Amino acid sequence: MLLGLTTALVATVCFGFGAVFQARGARSAPRADRVRAGLLAALARSWQFVLGTLVDILGFVLSIVALRTLPLFLVQAVTNASLAVTALAAVWLLGARLHRVDIAGILAVVVGLTLLALGSGKEGRNVAPAAFHWSLLATTAVMLLATLVLVRRDGTVAAAGLGLLAGVGFGVTSLAVRVLDAASLPAILADPAAYALAVGGLGGYLAYALALQRGTVTAATAAGTVAETFGPALVGVAALGDAARPGFEWCALTGFAVAVCGTFLLSRFGELEGESAEPSSPHPDSEAEPAVPPR
Numbered sequence: 001m002l003l004g005l006t007t008a009l010v011a012t013v014c015f016g017f018g019a020v021f022q023a024r025g026a027r028s029a030p031r032a033d034r035v036r037a038g039l040l041a042a043l044a045r046s047w048q049f050v051l052g053t054l055v056d057i058l059g060f061v062l063s064i065v066a067l068r069t070l071p072l073f074l075v076q077a078v079t080n081a082s083l084a085v086t087a088l089a090a091v092w093l094l095g096a097r098l099h100r101v102d103i104a105g106i107l108a109v110v111v112g113l114t115l116l117a118l119g120s121g122k123e124g125r126n127v128a129p130a131a132f133h134w135s136l137l138a139t140t141a142v143m144l145l146a147t148l149v150l151v152r153r154d155g156t157v158a159a160a161g162l163g164l165l166a167g168v169g170f171g172v173t174s175l176a177v178r179v180l181d182a183a184s185l186p187a188i189l190a191d192p193a194a195y196a197l198a199v200g201g202l203g204g205y206l207a208y209a210l211a212l213q214r215g216t217v218t219a220a221t222a223a224g225t226v227a228e229t230f231g232p233a234l235v236g237v238a239a240l241g242d243a244a245r246p247g248f249e250w251c252a253l254t255g256f257a258v259a260v261c262g263t264f265l266l267s268r269f270g271e272l273e274g275e276s277a278e279p280s281s282p283h284p285d286s287e288a289e290p291a292v293p294p295r
Contacts, residue, residue: 004069005117007062008078014059016085018052019221020093022212025049053205060173060201067177071243072236073252074120076174076229077259081109083221083266105265112259119252124241128179132239136172136179136196140203143168147207159215160223162207167227169204173197174232178240225263 025048059079066075084106091098098106143165150161176197181187188194211220233256236242244252 004066004075005078008066008070008075011059011062011066012079012082013085014055014062015079015082017089018056018059019082019086020089021048021052021055022209025052049209056205063174064177067174068126069123071120071123072174072178072240073233073242073256074116076171076232077116077256078113080225080229080263081113081259083225083263084109087266101265105262108258108262108265110262112255112257112262115251115255116259117255119244119248119250119255121243121245121248121252124236124243126178126240127181128240130192133176133179133192133196136176137192137199139172140169140196140199143172143207144199144203147203147210151210154214156215156219159211159219162211162214163220163223164227166204166208166211166220167224167229168231169200169207170224171228171231172200173204174228175235176200178236222264225260229260229263 025046063075063079066078087098087102087106147162147165150158150165153161173196176193180193180197181191208220208224211224233242
């Protein structure tokens with residue numbers, strides 16, 4: 001469990017820093033009104049988006065160890081707490097300022113993850129029926145079709161919808177890693193979960209990049225957190241046998257709830273989107289100062 005928890009925490013740091021670079025890179029690319037190869041080419045020309053993606057890939061590789069050795073509800077809560085790292089990274093890299101609500105969110109994440117780690121038991125099964133593997137692949141197909149529809153819309157609702165779809169894609173990726181038959185290369189190539197992993201990951205990144213171009217990081221990330229955290233956690237408990245330590249169910253449940261609440265508080269952090277030099281509005285709970293100074 002120690003190895004899995006360590007890799008999950010390091011992956012969280014990678015995801016947190018990656019989000020800062022991806023947000024800046026996505027905003028520097030021309031706005032896309034439809035899914036096309038030109039969008040991917042534009043993002044590939046942004047060194048910030050490429051760097052963020054490479055850091056994310058490193059985080060994903062590390063998270064594989066955690067996903068194969070820890071309950072899904074623990075891994076998802078830990079990795080989605082990357083918003084705490086994003087907030088601290090923005091202070092360091094972008095000169096942003098933390099306000100009371102941001103500090104409360106970071107503290108909630110730390111306390112929640114501590115309780116969750118104390119209350120988590122052993123992981124459940126790493127195997128599932130063939131129908132489960134095929135359902136993962138079918139979910140990614142629905143996610144891509146919905147992305148094609150929402151990409152023609154604009155505004156906060158579209159950003160939240162695309163963020164939600166990105167969370168679905170990343171959630172499917174986590175489930176696919178958990179149940180993937182990695183006994184041999186032929187087994188991997190014959191497993192629908194392997195293709196769900198690839199399509200869910202790539203489709204999730206595409207939906208997230210499109211969401212960042214249509215609305216705030218807050219709208220995209222908060223919606224994605226719902227799908228990516230709660231979906232795999234519920235599936236892990238209901239279908240794969242994940243469970244808390246006997247007698248510590250209250251600890252795991254409280255920790256999960258507190259960590260997710262902290263993540264939601266941090267989803268309002270600073271508005272890292274945009275390449276303009278306009279400062280963000282101060283938070284209602286903060287002193288009268290810009291959340292993000294001009295860049």
